Amino acid sequence: MNLQAVRHALNGLGIMGMNHRNALYIGPLNPRHAYPTVDNKRLTKRLAAEHGIPTPELYGVIEAHRQVRDLPRLVEGRPEFVVKPCRGAAGNGIVLIASHDEKRVVKPSGEQVAWEELTYHVATILSGVHSLEGLEDEALIEAFIHVDPTFEAVTYRGVPDVRIIVYRGVPTMAMVRLPTKRSDGRANLHQGAIGAGIAIGTGTTMAAVQGRQVVSHHPDTGEPVAGIAVPHWDRILEIAARGYEMTGLGYLGADVVIDRSHGPVLLELNARPGLAIQLANQDGLRHRLMQAEAAWRPGLGVPERVALARSLFA
Amino acid sequence: MRRSIAPLAIALALLGIAGTVYRSLSIGYPLFPRITERIWAARLAVEWEGPQAWVDVLLPREGIRQSILDERISSGSLEATVASDPGGQRRLRWRGEGASTASYEADISVRLLQAAPAPAPDRSPWLRTDELPGPVVAAARRVTASLPPGTAARRCFELMANPAASPLGLAEDLGRLRTGAGSLSEALVVCWRSAGLPARVVQVLPLRPGIYSRLEIFPEVFEHGRWAAADLAGRRFPVSTQDLLIWTAGERSLVETAKGGPVKWQIELRRRPLTLWTEFFRQTADRSSLLARWSLYSLPPNVQEVFRILLLVPIGALVVAALRNVVGFATFGTFMPILIAIAFRQTGLTYGLLLFTLLVGVGYAVRLSIDRYKLLLVPRLSVILTFVIGCLALLSLVAHRLGFQNVAGVGLLPMVIMTMTIERFFVVAEESGAHAALTMAASTGAVASITYVLISWEYLQLLFFTYPELLLVVVAGQLALGRYVGFRLTELWRFRRLTEGT
Numbered sequence: 179m180n181l182q183a184v185r186h187a188l189n190g191l192g193i194m195g196m197n198h199r200n201a202l203y204i205g206p207l208n209p210r211h212a213y214p215t216v217d218n219k220r221l222t223k224r225l226a227a228e229h230g231i232p233t234p235e236l237y238g239v240i241e242a243h244r245q246v247r248d249l250p251r252l253v254e255g256r257p258e259f260v261v262k263p264c265r266g267a268a269g270n271g272i273v274l275i276a277s278h279d280e281k282r283v284v285k286p287s288g289e290q291v292a293w294e295e296l297t298y299h300v301a302t303i304l305s306g307v308h309s310l311e312g313l314e315d316e317a318l319i320e321a322f323i324h325v326d327p328t329f330e331a332v333t334y335r336g337v338p339d340v341r342i343i344v345y346r347g348v349p350t351m352a353m354v355r356l357p358t359k360r361s362d363g364r365a366n367l368h369q370g371a372i373g374a375g376i377a378i379g380t381g382t383t384m385a386a387v388q389g390r391q392v393v394s395h396h397p398d399t400g401e402p403v404a405g406i407a408v409p410h411w412d413r414i415l416e417i418a419a420r421g422y423e424m425t426g427l428g429y430l431g432a433d434v435v436i437d438r439s440h441g442p443v444l445l446e447l448n449a450r451p452g453l454a455i456q457l458a459n460q461d462g463l464r465h466r467l468m469q470a471e472a473a474w475r476p477g478l479g480v481p482e483r484v485a486l487a488r489s490l491f492a
Numbered sequence: 493m494r495r496s497i498a499p500l501a502i503a504l505a506l507l508g509i510a511g512t513v514y515r516s517l518s519i520g521y522p523l524f525p526r527i528t529e530r531i532w533a534a535r536l537a538v539e540w541e542g543p544q545a546w547v548d549v550l551l552p553r554e555g556i557r558q559s560i561l562d563e564r565i566s567s568g569s570l571e572a573t574v575a576s577d578p579g580g581q582r583r584l585r586w587r588g589e590g591a592s593t594a595s596y597e598a599d600i601s602v603r604l605l606q607a608a609p610a611p612a613p614d615r616s617p618w619l620r621t622d623e624l625p626g627p628v629v630a631a632a633r634r635v636t637a638s639l640p641p642g643t644a645a646r647r648c649f650e651l652m653a654n655p656a657a658s659p660l661g662l663a664e665d666l667g668r669l670r671t672g673a674g675s676l677s678e679a680l681v682v683c684w685r686s687a688g689l690p691a692r693v694v695q696v697l698p699l700r701p702g703i704y705s706r707l708e709i710f711p712e713v714f715e716h717g718r719w720a721a722a723d724l725a726g727r728r729f730p731v732s733t734q735d736l737l738i739w740t741a742g743e744r745s746l747v748e749t750a751k752g753g754p755v756k757w758q759i760e761l762r763r764r765p766l767t768l769w770t771e772f773f774r775q776t777a778d779r780s781s782l783l784a785r786w787s788l789y790s791l792p793p794n795v796q797e798v799f800r801i802l803l804l805v806p807i808g809a810l811v812v813a814a815l816r817n818v819v820g821f822a823t824f825g826t827f828m829p830i831l832i833a834i835a836f837r838q839t840g841l842t843y844g845l846l847l848f849t850l851l852v853g854v855g856y857a858v859r860l861s862i863d864r865y866k867l868l869l870v871p872r873l874s875v876i877l878t879f880v881i882g883c884l885a886l887l888s889l890v891a892h893r894l895g896f897q898n899v900a901g902v903g904l905l906p907m908v909i910m911t912m913t914i915e916r917f918f919v920v921a922e923e924s925g926a927h928a929a930l931t932m933a934a935s936t937g938a939v940a941s942i943t944y945v946l947i948s949w950e951y952l953q954l955l956f957f958t959y960p961e962l963l964l965v966v967v968a969g970q971l972a973l974g975r976y977v978g979f980r981l982t983e984l985w986r987f988r989r990l991t992e993g994t
Contacts, residue, residue, distance in 0.1 A: 184984045187991035195979040197817055202977060270922070302866040368924045390989055453983075460990060 192462030194453060199429075203467065207346070207428025208449050215425050216447040219318060220264045229424045231417050232443045234260070234435075235321035243304055246297050249319070253278065258322035261300060263308040263315050269364050271308030273299060274322065286335065324438040328409050331401040332356050332372075335363030339435045340376070340414055340442075343451055343463065346429075347422030347478070348470040349415050349487040352376040353458040354383060354408065359398045367454050372396065374403045375459030379492030381411030387457045414442045415484045421447050423480075466491060497975045501968040508964030515959055530602050531561065531764040532699065532737065537595040538747055538757045544592075545750035549757075550740040551582040552598055558738065562599040570594055579617050581740060599764060600737065602699065618690035618714065624682060628672035631665040632679075632686040638662065644687035645713045649722050649729040652680040676724055678743060680711045690714040693743055694721065696736040697761060705758045707739055707746060737761070788957055796957070801837065803956040804947040805830060806966045811943055813973050820982030821935040824916040829936055831909045833943035841944055845937055847887075848910075852933055854883045855914030856921070863918075877911040 215221050223233045237259060238252040253259045257278065263271040273296065276286045284290050302308070303317040329338045336357030343351045353373045357363045360370030367373050372393060374386035383406040386393050395402050408414065418432035421444070431451025434442050456463055469490050478486070540547060551574070554560055565572050565584065568591035576582045586594050621629045638661070639647045651666060673679035677693050684691035691714070695707035710721040710731070720730035739759075740746065747755050788799055808830045815821040823829050836844035858879040862872065884907075913936070921929035946952065956962055 181981070181984055184988050184991055185979055188979060188984065188987055191990055193979075193983075193987050193990060195977070195983045196820075197980065198977040201975065298866075305868045307866050307868065368928075390986070392989075456987065457990065462990075 192465030194463040203429040265309040342418040373458030505968035511961030636687040648683040808943040820980030829939035832940035
């Protein structure tokens, strides 16, 4: 491998490296004080509501150990729900429940566990086992997200999510992460989920990768992953673009999931989004960020920025 | 928008270099110090039982390869006198009552380079054979008479080292010689002397830090203008005395007492790399220059030891930054590798790496086995820490039983740091898989090793200790690195596939 040639080629494609991202985008554009708004999912939810951004419906929050036994009452009449740590990272500590009765809860896989086991899990969330800093945490009880029919054929368990890189409110690059058997139903590229690039102008998926391997079909379902028109695309772009006003982060990654009945909802925002999206898109971020930067004007509203993104990155 | 860092970095670098050049020129510090000798501190402690009229110890010799810089005698209530015998062997005698322990300490400089042969001193004492019984000497004469001249030194050695191969007619005389001389070494010396070659035994210590309670004995013969030592056990002749400290010549035991009786002694050998530099500073300290008076050499010795390492830590940090941001090594924690590298200084690299691997392995096993209990973070870390320390105690015991050294240094390995590393290892293994965690552990070990080699480089230590203003140059490097926005090497690999279509 000729390093100099590779470096040259990558620069030509406008691929962005970690140092470049940290020094030129995250450092100058993301003020430190804005981080808590994205690290704490409850805070993200509240802010999102203020900005008219939908998030998964919140059934309740368990803040203290004495509230743990209220959990069954909290989900009464709601067969499906999700338990997640407020400050969790990388999807750790999230438990999906598909149904429950007085004695036990049932996971989507059909596995049945006693209520005590679930309440114990909530207690461990509170004590900070799943929050990376090990600080005390809260447990969010949220609505269950149902996979949109568009993605059913290319999803193994789990729910796909759309990741959009947003430069000062302008969506610049997008991909959808499709859970696989290898990723154990999680939409996490590190763990083996598929990343399929999305053309921002049209909202249809293009090339896809699993790890560093280009793939054209979902390995578990065998269905093609390119050419899928992402539903509610304009709304998804709008949600991502609003993340800028909401957090003040000039460089962020918005994670949006599409619920079958409620449409796109914001799952979380990320102040240090990864660079793998470039592999999924077979394209570099640097060129796109420079285009967005050149076209950006102060005072551009959300619809204008979405329109700008769709015309720039057609 | 992005202010250029170059002027600041260049200014700092120039300032550092200017300070160094000024210090070098105005005070006459050497810019490229050469280490031509090493200083060893030897401490001989003697302990005896019951009252003794006198206790004698033999003091280390001076010669072409080693010289004594400084000596200290601690006698307590005893009276100490030093006498020299005609052969140049010095003897320290403690006299008096009360104390039953005393010690002697010397800083011995050992030259690393081959010195020119010394002018011939009087070697007649090393030719005498009259201390041994007549029949033994006569036997030795008969043996050496048969040897061709010029090869006597080697032939004598071969006859002694390899008794099975003795020529037919000599077997009886050789047997008499071996049994009559007391030891094989002495027999060899007698043999050499009978052949007309000056010979002696020397009592030596290996030049390695440690505590010794026994001197090794090497026979030596004077040939072609220098002493050549023989290793009878290893059947090698001549052997190099390069890594040996010659304590005494002759067979006399190191410690003798008036009444005999049980005597315990031990010699502790330590390296003193900076002593020469301290000496050097003393020579320049009387200069009126401000920089000379404000040198790190004016600190107390134990503080100097600390700063010798501390001043290199910024270079370690620079290296870590470069390895992370330019090469793309992913390590546990930002400066964890530096802390591990400092810990390696207590244990040595091989042993340290082994320990690092072992502790992470054991810790991971513990972490894995307690994972199902979902403990809180701090108690969980405490459990791992306890197991790590327990494992270490066990390891020390086993190592001690097996006679490994270096074990004492283990305790200084920062346990808490290791515990955090284990926890990070586990989290990474959980989130990104065992492969990623192992890669990360390996690169942490690699970065720590590189840093260790760097901060252990004695020349660099001396350079930064003498010219601390060079740290400004390091800062300049760190500043420049802080603005590196190019690809990391690992990213070229990560994204390489994207270039295939073009």
